[in-house]
Amino acid sequence: MNDVAIKDLLYRMADDELIIGHRNSEWTGLGPILEEDIAFSSIAQDQIGHALANYGLLNAEFGEPIPDIIAFSRNEKDFHSSHFVELPIGDYAFSLMRHFLFDHAESIRYSMLTVSSFAPLASLAKKIKGELKYHVLHADMWVAKLGKGTEESHAKMQSALNEAFPYALGMFEPSKLDKELKSENIFEGETALQTKWLEAITPILERANLQLSNLPIKERMYGGRQGYHTEYLQPLLDEMTEVYRLDPAATW
Amino acid sequence: MVTQQQIYDVLATVMDPEIPTLSVLDLGMIMGVTMSDDGVCVRLLPTFVACPATSYIRANITDALAKSGFANSKVEMETELSWSSDRVTEHGRKLLEEFGLGAPVQIDGILSLDMIEHVNCPHCGSANTTLRSMFGSTLCRSIHYCEDCRQGFERFKPL
Numbered sequence: 380m381n382d383v384a385i386k387d388l389l390y391r392m393a394d395d396e397l398i399i400g401h402r403n404s405e406w407t408g409l410g411p412i413l414e415e416d417i418a419f420s421s422i423a424q425d426q427i428g429h430a431l432a433n434y435g436l437l438n439a440e441f442g443e444p445i446p447d448i449i450a451f452s453r454n455e456k457d458f459h460s461s462h463f464v465e466l467p468i469g470d471y472a473f474s475l476m477r478h479f480l481f482d483h484a485e486s487i488r489y490s491m492l493t494v495s496s497f498a499p500l501a502s503l504a505k506k507i508k509g510e511l512k513y514h515v516l517h518a519d520m521w522v523a524k525l526g527k528g529t530e531e532s533h534a535k536m537q538s539a540l541n542e543a544f545p546y547a548l549g550m551f552e553p554s555k556l557d558k559e560l561k562s563e564n565i566f567e568g569e570t571a572l573q574t575k576w577l578e579a580i581t582p583i584l585e586r587a588n589l590q591l592s593n594l595p596i597k598e599r600m601y602g603g604r605q606g607y608h609t610e611y612l613q614p615l616l617d618e619m620t621e622v623y624r625l626d627p628a629a630t631w
Numbered sequence: 632m633v634t635q636q637q638i639y640d641v642l643a644t645v646m647d648p649e650i651p652t653l654s655v656l657d658l659g660m661i662m663g664v665t666m667s668d669d670g671v672c673v674r675l676l677p678t679f680v681a682c683p684a685t686s687y688i689r690a691n692i693t694d695a696l697a698k699s700g701f702a703n704s705k706v707e708m709e710t711e712l713s714w715s716s717d718r719v720t721e722h723g724r725k726l727l728e729e730f731g732l733g734a735p736v737q738i739d740g741i742l743s744l745d746m747i748e749h750v751n752c753p754h755c756g757s758a759n760t761t762l763r764s765m766f767g768s769t770l771c772r773s774i775h776y777c778e779d780c781r782q783g784f785e786r787f788k789p790l
Contacts, residue, residue, distance in 0.1 A: 414766075418765065420766075422766070425679075428682075499710070503710075505713045506680050506714070509715070510680060513766070516747065
């Protein structure tokens with residue numbers, strides 16, 4: 380097995396999950412209605428749990444540090460998260476659209492990984508796949524409701540889609556190790572994932588009267604996978620690690 | 632001579648911290664018990680990946696066994712297999728409803744929106760209920776409303 384390539388994949392997945400989980404948790408107490416407050420908090424809890432599981436694999440299978448150290452003591456440039464997950468929560472339409480675009484990618488990624496030749500990841504993917512079904516159905520329901528809702532809700536969702544789309548494409552920034560992952564049947568790769576993702580989201584957006592077809596697919600925000608981040612990641616890390624840094628050796 | 636039954640009797644007293652009438656056996660979290668000269672080993676299947684109760688349950692199992700005289704027991708996490716709500720026992724489903732939570736339907740490996748939306752009210756038994764939110768007060772619960780007895784209720788999610 381190609382350890383370097385698997386580690387790279389696990390870091391990319393886990394970092395995206397940790398950062399978007401942190402972002403989504405910013406809705407706790409602030410959601411537009413109680414049910415959505417709870418939904419975003421639960422989704423955040425799942426995502427941070429999924430990050431923990433992947434960091435756990437890095438620790439157990441490859442001797443990387445324990446999950447808390449990986450999550451809280453790395454420098455910004457050592458994160459492999461995409462720019463998409465780093466962006467601030469914006470308004471609710473943006474957070475909802477990001478949730479829709481992200482969780483469809485996540486759901487398809489884990490479906491692909493259920494047949495991975497790296498057995499510990501295939502087992503984890505089978506567990507996580509069912510949980511993501513709830514995320515995707517939740518996102519689909521709101522995209523349909525608001526896309527076809529009032530003129531104002533439609534305009535907000537379309538503008539969120541326009542803003543989010545180039546960043547969403549950044550999730551599929553190819554890795555130079557994708558070839559190894561594919562040839563060893565560990566993961567089919569980011570390009571294959573992006574194709575499946577577009578096939579999945581297009582009809583849902585169309586049914587919600589949201590236009591995807593005129594958005595440029597060549598404009599995409601790459602760099603995060605290689606440690607080049609937006610101006611928003613460092614402040615997020617500062618906040619996320621504030622308590623940890625007070626006393627890194629503390630026992631919780 | 633320690634028998635498996637003695638261990639299972641202890642496990643029947645270890646409850647889910649979030650649903651305190653339901654034991655780890657009712658939840659289908661126990662994959663097996665082995666006994667050797669080193670002590671008792673319980674194989675535990677975690678439910679939701681991000682469930683914060685898992686580490687408590689793990690500690691509660693060894694504590695309960697220690698209190699019943701089985702020192703040095705071990706809990707091994709089952710990581711290969713996936714838990715499903717289909718593993719909740721019939722007895723467990725009855726307890727859930729008595730606790731005021733709707734029971735999950737059998738999903739047989741394929742979870743659909745229909746399964747998530749439809750549940751009988753645990754208070755009056757009516758099927759005339761609507762889904763209010765796929766996410767509830769814990770990861771394993773969704774929120775519903777009964778149109779007949781006009782009460783909101785939570786349901787243990789099918790997974």
